[in-house]
Amino acid sequence: MPVKKKVHAVAIEASKPKPPFTKGQLLEFLRQMLGIRRMEERCAQAYGQGTIGGFCHLYIGQEAVAVGALAATRPDDYVLTTYRDHGMALARGIRPEQIFAELFGRIGGCSKGRGGSMHLFDKEKNFLGGHGIVGAHIPLGTGTAFASKYRGEDRVTLCFFGEGAVQNGAFHESLNLAALWELPIVYVCENNRYGMGTALERASSLLDLHKRAESYGMTHSLVDGMDVLEVYTQVKKAVDGARKGIPSFLETRTYRFRGHSMSDPIHSHYRTKEEVEGERQNDPVLRLLATLEEMGLANQEEFDAIDREVSAEVKAAMEAAMKSPEPDPATVYNFVYANDPYGGKRPS
Amino acid sequence: MANLSIREALNQAMAEEMERDPGVFLMGEEVGLYNGAYKVSQGLLAKFGPNRVVDTPISECGFAGVGIGAAMAGLRPIVEMMTFNFALQAIDQVINNAAKMLLMSGGQFNIPIVIRGPNGAAHMLAAQHSQSFESFYSHVPGLKVVTYSDPKDAKGLLKSSIRDNDPVIFLESESTYGLKGDVPEGERLIPLGKGEVKRQGMDLTIISWSKMVPLVALKVADELQKEGIEAEVVDPRTLKPLDEEIIFRSVKKTNRAVIIEEGSRFCGVGAEIAERIYKACYDDLDAPVERVTSLDVPMPYAHSLESDVLPSVKRGLEAARKVLYM
Numbered sequence: 001m002p003v004k005k006k007v008h009a010v011a012i013e014a015s016k017p018k019p020p021f022t023k024g025q026l027l028e029f030l031r032q033m034l035g036i037r038r039m040e041e042r043c044a045q046a047y048g049q050g051t052i053g054g055f056c057h058l059y060i061g062q063e064a065v066a067v068g069a070l071a072a073t074r075p076d077d078y079v080l081t082t083y084r085d086h087g088m089a090l091a092r093g094i095r096p097e098q099i100f101a102e103l104f105g106r107i108g109g110c111s112k113g114r115g116g117s118m119h120l121f122d123k124e125k126n127f128l129g130g131h132g133i134v135g136a137h138i139p140l141g142t143g144t145a146f147a148s149k150y151r152g153e154d155r156v157t158l159c160f161f162g163e164g165a166v167q168n169g170a171f172h173e174s175l176n177l178a179a180l181w182e183l184p185i186v187y188v189c190e191n192n193r194y195g196m197g198t199a200l201e202r203a204s205s206l207l208d209l210h211k212r213a214e215s216y217g218m219t220h221s222l223v224d225g226m227d228v229l230e231v232y233t234q235v236k237k238a239v240d241g242a243r244k245g246i247p248s249f250l251e252t253r254t255y256r257f258r259g260h261s262m263s264d265p266i267h268s269h270y271r272t273k274e275e276v277e278g279e280r281q282n283d284p285v286l287r288l289l290a291t292l293e294e295m296g297l298a299n300q301e302e303f304d305a306i307d308r309e310v311s312a313e314v315k316a317a318m319e320a321a322m323k324s325p326e327p328d329p330a331t332v333y334n335f336v337y338a339n340d341p342y343g344g345k346r347p348s
Numbered sequence: 349m350a351n352l353s354i355r356e357a358l359n360q361a362m363a364e365e366m367e368r369d370p371g372v373f374l375m376g377e378e379v380g381l382y383n384g385a386y387k388v389s390q391g392l393l394a395k396f397g398p399n400r401v402v403d404t405p406i407s408e409c410g411f412a413g414v415g416i417g418a419a420m421a422g423l424r425p426i427v428e429m430m431t432f433n434f435a436l437q438a439i440d441q442v443i444n445n446a447a448k449m450l451l452m453s454g455g456q457f458n459i460p461i462v463i464r465g466p467n468g469a470a471h472m473l474a475a476q477h478s479q480s481f482e483s484f485y486s487h488v489p490g491l492k493v494v495t496y497s498d499p500k501d502a503k504g505l506l507k508s509s510i511r512d513n514d515p516v517i518f519l520e521s522e523s524t525y526g527l528k529g530d531v532p533e534g535e536r537l538i539p540l541g542k543g544e545v546k547r548q549g550m551d552l553t554i555i556s557w558s559k560m561v562p563l564v565a566l567k568v569a570d571e572l573q574k575e576g577i578e579a580e581v582v583d584p585r586t587l588k589p590l591d592e593e594i595i596f597r598s599v600k601k602t603n604r605a606v607i608i609e610e611g612s613r614f615c616g617v618g619a620e621i622a623e624r625i626y627k628a629c630y631d632d633l634d635a636p637v638e639r640v641t642s643l644d645v646p647m648p649y650a651h652s653l654e655s656d657v658l659p660s661v662k663r664g665l666e667a668a669r670k671v672l673y674m
Contacts, residue, residue: 078421112454121453128420129453133444139410140445143417150373150399150423170440173410180405335451336489338458338513341541341589 012224012253015233023297027306029071029228030292033063033285034307036087038314039096040258043086043103046318047262052103056117059087061257064284065160065190066091068231069252072239073158078126078144080137081160083118084190084256085130088160092127094120096314100321108324114335134195135165138187142174145185149245156242157185158235163251164195166209178247179216186238187213187249190225196260197270210251218249225252226284229291255279349532355525357499358388358464361506362426364535366396369424372510375402375411376428376465385430386466386525412438412463416446416515419459424510429465432481432519438463439484446515447490462509464518468559468610469647471523472654478647480611482558485517486588486620492516492540493587497561499529501585504538512540521559543591545598549578552604552671555595555621557583560608560659564640568608568664579668587617595621596628603634604671608659613641638667 040058047056059066062084070079070091081088089099094110102109103117111121111130120130128144131137141159148155165171166189178185189209193200200207213220219241223234231252238248257280259265267273292298333342352360366372373396378385380393380403393401404411408429415425429435435442446459469478486493494509494516496502502520509516546561547569556565561583569579582598584591599605605625607618622637640659647657 109454111452111456114454115452119452121456123453123456128417128457129449131445133440136413136440136444139413139441140417140420142410143414143419144421145417146414147418147421147423150418170409170413173407174413176405177407177410177414335453335455337492338450338460339540341492 012222014224014230018229018233019236021229026288026292026297029067030285030288030298030303031306031310032067032091033228033288034310035096035314036063036066036090037285038307038311039090039099040086042314042318044258044262046103052117053105054116054118055083056103056262057084057260058256058258058262059084061279061284062190062192062225062254063087064228064231064288065188065225065252065254068228069158069160069188069235071232072236073156076126076155077239078128078141078155078157080128080141080144080157081130082134082137082162083130083132084162085118085120089120089122089127089130092122092125094122094125094127096317097320100318101324104321104324105326106321106324107327108321113327135161135168135170137161138165138171138174141185142178142183145178145183145247146181148184149181154243155184156239158188158239159185160188160190162195163189163191163193163200163209164198164203166212167203175213175216175218175249179218182245183247184242184245185247186235186242187247188235189249189251190254191251192254192256194256194260194270196264197268199270208251210249213249218247220249220251223250223252225254226282226287228284228288255282349530351528352499352531353526353528354499354502355386355388357503357531358506358520359390359392361503361510362389363392363395365507365510366392366400371422372424372426373400373402374426374428375404375415377404377406377430379403379428384428386522388525389428408434408437409441412441413445415461415463416441416449416459419461420449420457424460426462426464426510429463431477431522432465432467433477433479435463435465435481442485442491442515442517443488447488450514451490458513459515460513462506462516462518464506465520466522467519468521469654469658472649472651474649475646480642482519482587482609483611483615483617486617490515491588493519494540495519495558495585495587497546497558497583497585499527500531501538501544503531504536505540505585508537508540511537516540519558524559524562527562538585540586541589541591542586543582543584543594545580545594546583547579547581549580549602551577551602552579552606552668553595553598553602554579554581554606554608554664554668555584556581556608557585557587558610560610564659564661564664565608567661568668571661571665572668577668577672590621592624592628595625599625599629600632603632605633606638606640606664606667606671608640608664610642610659612644613639614644616641635671635673638671640664640667
């Protein structure tokens with residue numbers, strides 16, 4: 001079906017005033033974003049060498065969303081995301097060696113080698129995956145928010161998904177239920193413009209996706225997803241609202257600098273090299289560095305020092321993960337049932 | 349001993365478990381204000397309030413997912429599907445989320461949820477309201493599939509299912525909600541994975557579950573008795589995990605087996621059971637295992653056709669005579 005080229009109706013407004021960030025906070029953002037960037041680069045390398053199997057979706061370009069958003073949460077808040085989950089897991093505090101070990105299919109992985117790239121989990125960190133079916137985890141996040149309200153707790157759920165999920169039923173059913181029941185949840189759409197190779201304008205009747213929340217009478221806003229300070233500010237506001245029982249929907253505009261997965265080239269039929277190069281000028285890591293320089297809080301030299309440190313940590317984590325053994329085939333029936341009717345034996 | 353309908357037995361099971369554990373709640377379409385589409389949840393809203401008896405919109409994918417998410421957060425939801433025919437809207441949630449979460453997370457997130465509601469045909473409800481789904485769910489690793497055929501089992505098995513730490517698909521039936529029977533007073537749990545011999549016999553084994561037990565299998569046994577043939581009726585109750593031993597024990601005694609199930613024939617649960625019987629009782633069988641199933645057609649509306657599609661006493665008797673070479 002031919003689709004008319006559409007343009008976004010509104011420009012993204014920056015929130016004013018921004019909260020006063022401390023130098024420590026800003027440098028922590030930088031360190032985390034660089035950590036994700038360097039970890040993902042290592043993943044690309046490992047994938048090329050065959051150390052990582054299956055599908056592998058890199059987060060490069062979207063770091064500001066995970067880092068800014070999760071900095072606005074409490075450790076007891078619930079976080080759920082998509083299969084593009086490495087960066088989110090790291091920003092949630094899962095140790096990089098556990099992430100690498102999971103990607104390598106080792107027992108030291110945060111899902112004990114059972115989940116892989118798309119299914120990172122950490123119960124202690126309230127990181128509830130890592131989900132592989134587009135949109136299907138949105139009802140789950142709605143359910144954790146339901147549980148908070150049921151128990152009278154003030155724990156908030158942050159549920160991340162791509163703009164591809166906004167077209168499916170699970171998303172719409174969830175938003176309706178969350179608004180109907182006033183659940184403590186913030187839905188964060190990471191609009192990176194492409195659902196695999198399908199541009200948003202070829203998939204959505206509405207380009208300002210945040211406005212979809214209006215159908216449910218839900219608070220919504222549009223966020224510059226390449227600006228970590230902006231993401232933090234807006235998510236913080238939304239999280240504070242959710243704690244009082246006001247769910248909301250944030251559309252963060254971001255961009256992935258790599259292909260959809262490792263088997264998708266950076267640019268091909270669906271987007272041009274020029275477009276990707278143009279977006280790279282808006283690199284969230286470099287933008288934060290520019291802000292830091294502007295504020296006189298850091299310079300290139302300090303940036304390089306942090307980068308070297310972070311890169312060394314990532315490398316060490318990767319090497320440590322390689323030492324973790326693969327799961328023993330004798331344990332293949334582990335984790336199928338919690339009340340195992342077969343008593344750990346192989347069923348006939 | 350109280351004489352209860354299956355509807356009352358299920359209601360008691362939920363009420364007792366909700367009383368016992370504040371994490372147990374009921375969610376679904378019409379479960380609260382309306383008191384249940386089939387009145388299984390009658391009175392629960394009045395007793396437990398709207399926080400624990402949650403009416404939902406017609407949004408099966410959404411509320412099944414909410415239940416699974418709530419289970420990830422440690423609650424124990426009972427999700428009522430008005431019928432399992434509607435649960436297809438939620439089957440992605442059940443298969444991709446409920447069944448796989450424990451393994452995907454390396455053992456961190458078990459899903460203690462019960463998804464319950466009527467399964468299979470009732471009376472002239474036509475194609476989209478009449479399918480039997482036990483083989484669909486039984487095929488999925490990570491799920492448990494539970495059925496019952498009388499009020500005592502309905503209560504004891506639902507209580508166990510609610511306490512179980514895994515996702516349980518609990519299959520009921522519109523046509524037997526009113527069926528009455530004795531239910532022991534007080535707490536009586538029936539473990540998942542344990543079947544029961546519903547009628548003793550020496551001449552052949554009829555394996556059947558859910559409403560096929562009272563509506564077909566036991567009636568076939570009654571008819572056979574008039575001819576001096578004693579059929580043993582075995583109800584595995586839980587289809588997954590399956591109580592193979594109770595089946596094998598009976599078949600080794602009678603040397604003949606008929607499986608009666610409401611599901612359609614191709615890839616039915618009965619095919620799995622037959623294969624296991626062949627393997628475990630090969631030397632004991634005096635006749636090939638017979639299967640009585642629904643015909644492989646979408647359910648037609650007309651009474652004459654519907655009756656033809658569903659397993660009947662007549663077809664049960666024919667199968668029994670076949671294994672007896674009569």
